[in-house]
Amino acid sequence: MxxxxxxxxxxxxxxxxxxxxxxxxxxxxxxxxxxxxxxxxxxxxxxxxxxxxGFVNAHCHTPSSVLRGISDDLPLNEWLAKIIPFERAMTEEDIYWATMLGIAEYVSGGITTVEENYGNIIPIMKAYKKASFRARISIGFPNVKQDLTNTLKWQLEQVQNFGFKPVCFAHSIYGTNEKNFETLTTFAKQNNLPVSTHLSETLKEVGDCSVKYKKTPVELLEDYGFLDRQCTLYHMVHCDKDDLKIVSDYNASIITCPSSNLKLASGIAPLFAMQNAGINIGIGTDGAYSNNSFDMFKEMFLVATLEKANLYNASILRAEQALDMATKNGAKILGYENxxxxxxxxxxxxxxxxxxxxxxxxxxxxxxxxxxxxxxxxxxxxxxxxxxxxxxxxxDIGENIEEIYKNCLKIKKRILEE
Ligand SMILES: [Zn+2]
Structure with a gap:
């Protein structure tokens, strides 16, 4: 056309x-x-x-759309414990309709590209394909039926068959063990793939890492060799100058998710220091269970204002910088040059x-x-x-919006009953 x-x-x-x-x-x-x-x-x-x-939502777990409001006003650990059983109760068909709901929210709010970090990628890719929506898809969620290397091989093949960009995703330093980090890093290197992970999201994560490894989470990733590849780090709320120097030296990128960090009381990411370190920053909404919307206007507002209040200086981050983060910076981080x-x-x-x-x-x-x-x-x-x-x-996303709502209400009813 x-x-x-x-x-x-x-x-x-x-x-x-x-x-x-x-x-x-x-x-x-x-x-x-x-x-x-x-x-x-x-x-x-x-x-x-x-x-x-269009906006690039550079970090999200889209099927979380149907778990919006299910676990609110709780500390991160209790929040996570509450959503996991609901997530496990979701079938492939649920994930398809939940992704469709997310896509509807994306397009009605001007989002045209997403970084998808979710385990069951087949129904997700079916939804994106049907909606003609652009996504970089995570591979690397362990599968109970086979080892991680074979899971990665199979997932990579599927992502390529569907025609999406892949990224090797380790959930986090507390949710992914050392062996799996090694497998992911090796697989990414062998197949020339980018990598990503949640990092330094909470003070507890940083404290636990210091006790267990005598290192900051960034130093631990450096040790794992995870930063050797094109690397994207989600959150980075709790990091110091030395951490940011390492991130910058390796040319890794950071995705900030301010709403999620506020709602889970994780803190405020030091965006001014990140910018001064020359790090490319994108913006993500994160999941609907920690946000609770996929709204890049809301995220841009928070990106442009939180650091101002944090550092008592209204001039340190301008509106156009927030716009760049929400569009071209995110696109570059996800590997789209055009x-x-x-x-x-x-x-x-x-x-x-x-x-x-x-x-x-x-x-x-x-x-x-x-x-x-x-x-x-x-x-x-x-x-x-x-x-x-x-x-x-x-x-015009391949499914009727009323049908999407109807199916999402059915999912709500069923998973609450289970
Ligand atoms: Zn996340």
Whole structure:
């Protein structure tokens, strides 16, 4: 399909320009004010919207969507103990519908790419495939039926068959034993794959690691050889200068998940120090059982404000930096070089954010509006890979939204009974 977005205010490199955007198949083929001759299948008047790149949710456990609200206001250990039995009660079909619910929330809030960290990848990939949604899929969740190397081989083959990007995922230094870290690291090296893990999320994790290994979690990963590969670390709430120097020296990236860190009382990630260390930072929502929404506007607001309050300085993190983290930085971290910016040749992940609303007026500064005023419900249209998957309340994600709700209510009823 060919689309011509005209009369647009376009977010490009931290500024707003006026002009047109042309899309052909899955690529942006033109951005500017004097479009060439073009015969689109559809012309879209952008008028009251900002046209920008779709968000990259760089860390999530999407099927957690159906466990939203099931384990709230508890410390991390008790929270985890409460959700595990519910997660175990979910069938493959449950996971499919739960992923679909997550995708519906993604597209209606302008998210077009996700880092998926969940165990049962087949129903998840079926949902993403059906919805034409982009995801980097984790492999490495141990399977009780076979050893980890064979699990990894099988999972890698499946991810490649489905056409998604893989990442070798170790849950955490407390949830993955040394042997499995070694297996994952070796497998990643042999197959030239990136790696990722939750790290330094809570003070307890750091304390336990210091007692057991006489090292910080970052130093332990360095010892494991886990940082030798392209590595993504989720959270990094509790880390010092030396840890960040190691992360920076290895060119590893960090995904910050502020809502989850606040709700589980984990703390506030030192984003200013991370930036000063030259580390690339992306943003993730984490799961719906610790957030409880997949809303990148909410995350951007927190990213741009928490460190200010933490360091008593309102100038240390600007709105455009939060926007970069939520789009192009996340895309780069997930290994997409041609994603995350409205630019000729990039993949056509485009969203329209409606600014014809009271909380956006009188449009003094549209960049700051996007971070400090906008809500995910302002998203009017979402295009991923050149396909419109959401427009003005209507979904085109391969399943009917009412059917998704119906199935998710069924799951709720059943897992509560079990
Ligand atoms: Zn997580």
């Amino acid at each position: 060919k689309y011509h977005f005209f009369n647009a205010q376009i977010l490009v490199k931290g500024s707003i320009i006026k002009g047109d955007v042309l899309v052909e198949n899955n690529k942006i083929i033109y951005v500017g004010s004097k479009p060439p001759k073009f015969s689109p299948d559809r012309k879209i008047d952008v008028k009251n919207n900002i046209l920008m790149s 994603l995350g910016e409205i630019k000729k040749g990039n993949l056509a992940d485009i969203i329209l954010v409606d600014i014809q609303k009271p909380h956006h007026y009188p449009h003094h500064n549209l960049i700051s509006n996007l971070v400090y005023s906008a809500k995910s419900s302002d998203v009017y249209l979402t295009m991923t890979n050149g396909k419109i998957v959401y427009e003005n309340g209507q979904f």
